[in-house]
Amino acid sequence: MIQTHQLSYAYGRHPVLHELNLQVPSASIFGFLGPNGSGKTTTIRLLMGLIHSPPETVHLFDQSIRTNRLSILNRVGSLIESPSLYNHLSGRDNLEIIRRARQVDRLQIDQVLAMVQLTKDAHRNVSEYSLGMRQRLGIAIALLGNPDLLILDEPTNGLDPAGIRQIRELLVALSHQHGKTIFVSSHLLGEMEKIATHLAILNQGHLLFQGTMTQLRALQLPILSIDTNNNQVARQLLLDAQFRLLDAVSDQLQVAIRDRVQIASINQLLMDQGLAVYGLQTNQQTLEELFLTLTHAHA
Numbered sequence: 001m002i003q004t005h006q007l008s009y010a011y012g013r014h015p016v017l018h019e020l021n022l023q024v025p026s027a028s029i030f031g032f033l034g035p036n037g038s039g040k041t042t043t044i045r046l047l048m049g050l051i052h053s054p055p056e057t058v059h060l061f062d063q064s065i066r067t068n069r070l071s072i073l074n075r076v077g078s079l080i081e082s083p084s085l086y087n088h089l090s091g092r093d094n095l096e097i098i099r100r101a102r103q104v105d106r107l108q109i110d111q112v113l114a115m116v117q118l119t120k121d122a123h124r125n126v127s128e129y130s131l132g133m134r135q136r137l138g139i140a141i142a143l144l145g146n147p148d149l150l151i152l153d154e155p156t157n158g159l160d161p162a163g164i165r166q167i168r169e170l171l172v173a174l175s176h177q178h179g180k181t182i183f184v185s186s187h188l189l190g191e192m193e194k195i196a197t198h199l200a201i202l203n204q205g206h207l208l209f210q211g212t213m214t215q216l217r218a219l220q221l222p223i224l225s226i227d228t229n230n231n232q233v234a235r236q237l238l239l240d241a242q243f244r245l246l247d248a249v250s251d252q253l254q255v256a257i258r259d260r261v262q263i264a265s266i267n268q269l270l271m272d273q274g275l276a277v278y279g280l281q282t283n284q285q286t287l288e289e290l291f292l293t294l295t296h297a298h299a
């Protein structure tokens with residue numbers, strides 16, 4: 001559905017994206033993850049042709065955005081940041097304005113309202129809507145014209161947990177029941193891991209990972225928590241021996257390890273230096289920790 005080839009971009013002299021090769025399969029919910037400022041919005045603007053990409057670097061539906069922008073955008077619905085809405089009009093009237101401008105069949109208004117579960121509130125002024133309702137109305141607008149692909153930039157930004165959950169459920173329904181391909185950006189892995197079939201992780205304009213959720217999970221390392229009679233000395237010894245220490249969540253030390261043999265080596269190293277080892281315990285790294293390790297390692 002989306003392919004980028006060695007896509008790089010700079011604002012003036014400030015490079016923001018470095019040789020991105022994105023591949024978004026049909027029918028996927030593709031989570032596009034990265035910390036603030038990593039280049040997600042810039043990528044989305046390039047995908048939509050809102051800023052110019054170099055020739056032959058961006059293709060949607062196997063067509064170049066540079067040469068086929070209009071026919072591509074007829075098949076794409078998008079929500080970039082918060083939707084522009086007329087607050088003094090109802091949700092239905094906001095949809096009606098866009099429907100006319102885009103010459104879409106009137107019947108679609110009820111359909112998209114039902115899809116985003118705003119039928120009951122469609123007559124109310126948008127000024128009375130919660131942030132979550134506004135985002136859902138923005139998605140309803142994106143759905144006018146029955147697009148094959150939805151491109152959503154941080155649609156859960158600023159929402160409370162209930163609002164986030166509603167958007168999550170909506171995206172799953174749009175994918176499963178309506179067959180949409182969904183490209184959605186977020187800076188929270190926890191939010192994406194529940195729904196994404198595929199993920200890409202961007203940091204400082206570099207793609208650090210791209211693949212299925214299963215492939216990402218395979219990268220989760222075992223973490224060894226270590227407690228000794230002098231964790232400060234132990235920390236320095238481990239650093240000197242090139243072990244990878246993680247940001248401490250407690251006063252214990254945490255090290256990413258590859259295998260069980262390393263546990264024995266660490267134990268030996270600490271004992272050889274006269275430290276008393278009180279505890280060595282392994283746990284699987286959470287996905288959030290993996291995300292932080294990947295993004296910090298390249299910061």
Ligand SMILES: Nc1ncnc2c1ncn2[C@@H]1O[C@H](COP(=O)(O)OP(=O)(O)OP(=O)(O)O)[C@@H](O)[C@H]1O
Nearest residue numbers: 011014016034035036037038039040041042043187
């Ligand atoms: N119009 C612009 N002119 C110059 N620099 C820009 C412009 N827009 C964004 N940038 C810079 O490009 C980099 C990437 O920004 P971008 O908005 O694409 O990141 P992001 O991942 O979407 O971040 P966020 O989650 O904060 O929106 C940042 O360093 C930002 O300051």
